[in-house]
Amino acid sequence: MFPAQFDYYKASSVSEALDLMEEHADEDPEIIAGGHSLLPTMKSGLASPGALIDVSGIDSISGIETDGDETTVGAMTNYVDVVNSSDLAENVAVFPATVEQIGDVQVRNRGTIGGNLAHADPASDLPAAALAADATIVVEGRDGEREVPVDDFFLGMYATDVGEDELLTGIRLPNAPEIGGAYAKKPSPSSGYAMVGVAAALGVDGDEVTSARVAANGVMDHGVRLEPVEDALVGGSTDEDSLADAADHAGDDLDEMLMMDDVQASAEFRAHLLSVYTKRALGAAVERANGGGAAAD
Ligand SMILES: Cc1cc2nc3c(=O)[nH]c(=O)nc-3n(C[C@H](O)[C@H](O)[C@H](O)COP(=O)(O)OP(=O)(O)OC[C@H]3O[C@@H](n4cnc5c(N)ncnc54)[C@H](O)[C@@H]3O)c2cc1C
Structure with a gap:
């Protein structure tokens, strides 16, 4: 049409x-x-x-900059630049690990970080990465700039805290080179979007999990933190059984009646995929925190 x-x-x-x-x-x-x-x-x-109103040519909100504490990604930064950023790979591993799984080469060459987050498609990959990375979203309007913690940003299906007269200008990501980040995704066979996708950012000391932020796409009407998984992980062991036990808590806070339920997958199947892909993301994040480079799939 x-x-x-x-x-x-x-x-x-x-x-x-x-x-x-x-x-x-x-x-x-x-x-x-x-x-x-x-x-x-x-x-x-x-x-x-x-x-x-085409904002793709605004240079001031495109690009990746790192200082001591955080890495800023401009809203008009294309996915390909995130995937190729050594600063992000080192400091916010969960972010490029997720973005490299978005769409295909054409989509990654053209799609933007700001567009993905502002659009807030429930099956998008980026919301879970932003949640796991503890991002701050920067929004600008006539009254100036404001910062929105990512936990308050996604309000529902295609709904965010960006006002109609505002522009999402960038995101700030805390630098945490010691954190292992991974994304495990069950792509839709037809579109490649996330049927279920889980992002995990884990701190590990020896065989103990010291910090955890874990979030999922594709399950509810917007990206969500999996706090019962985080609670089960912190202070626990990194062994496979402990990660599997934690992953089994993925659906604890989520109302199955409100889960996405469509021709791609029933709510029941998504709930099953959620714990499977949570476990995969946790395993890969632990491996990365320990200096490995396993991809979660
Ligand atoms: C074939 C195909 C496959 C795809 N596969 C995936 C996938 O696997 N995973 C995935 O996550 N996504 C996927 N996408 C979506 C893709 O990632 C889009 O690029 C993304 O969702 C939107 O980014 P955009 O820059 O293209 O935004 P646009 O399409 O230009 O805009 C999307 C919406 O956001 C608003 N908007 C854009 N930028 C801003 C801003 N700075 N401030 C305020 N509002 C803004 C626009 O007004 C519009 O409403 C796919 C798309 C296609 C076509």
């Missing part, structure tokens, strides 16, 4: 993008970044913005 007619504007700065959003507010404007989620919804008639 062809999308309905729209006007197109290209912003060269954040303030110009905010101006354009205000100026065209009566045309139901949409920000366009990589376009990989927005354009399909426009072509299928699910979205018909009267104006598109």
Whole structure:
């Protein structure tokens, strides 16, 4: 299908993008970044913005920068740059480990970190990585910049804390080179999106788990932390049985009645996949924390 007619504007700065959003507010404007989620919804008639404001060329919100404490990833950074970033691989391992499993080469060359998080598709891969990495999301509007802890960012299906007159400009990730990060994903056979995906960021000392942030995509209407798994892990052993026991708690806080249930997988099957993929992510994260490079699959 062809999308309905729209006007197109290209912003060269954040303030110009905010101006354009205000100026065209009566045309139901949409920000366009990589376009990989927005354009399909426009072509299928699910979205018909009267104006598109292209932010993909705003250099000030593109790129990866590391200082002592944190790594900042600009909203317009393409996935490919995350995958190739040695700073992220060293300091926030769960992030590139997740992003390398998004889509295919074309999607990773074009899709953006900001677009993925702002779109908040329940089957996207990035929300769990952002939750596991304890990210801070940076949002800018007419009143200036504000920072949103990732735990407060995802509000529901395709719903986030970004206001209609705001732009997601970047994310800040705490540097934690000692943390092992991994992502285990059951991709949809048709789309490649996450039927279930689990991101794990674990601190390990000898054979003890010292810290844990674990989160899942594809199970509920938005990415969720798996806190019962984290609680079961911390202070426990890194042996396979202990990780499997912790993974069995993955669904404890999740209401199966509210789990995603569609042609791809029933809620019951997703609940089963959740503990299987949680266990895989935990095993791979422990291996990475111990200096190994196992991929979780
Ligand atoms: C074939 C295919 C396979 C895919 N596979 C996967 C996959 O396996 N895993 C996965 O996670 N994703 C997958 N995707 C989605 C892809 O990752 C998209 O790139 C991503 O969801 C959206 O990023 P974008 O930059 O393309 O955003 P766009 O499509 O341009 O925008 C998406 C939405 O976010 C809003 N938006 C964008 N940027 C901002 C901003 N800075 N501030 C505020 N709002 C903003 C837009 O207004 C729009 O509503 C796939 C897409 C395709 C086409």
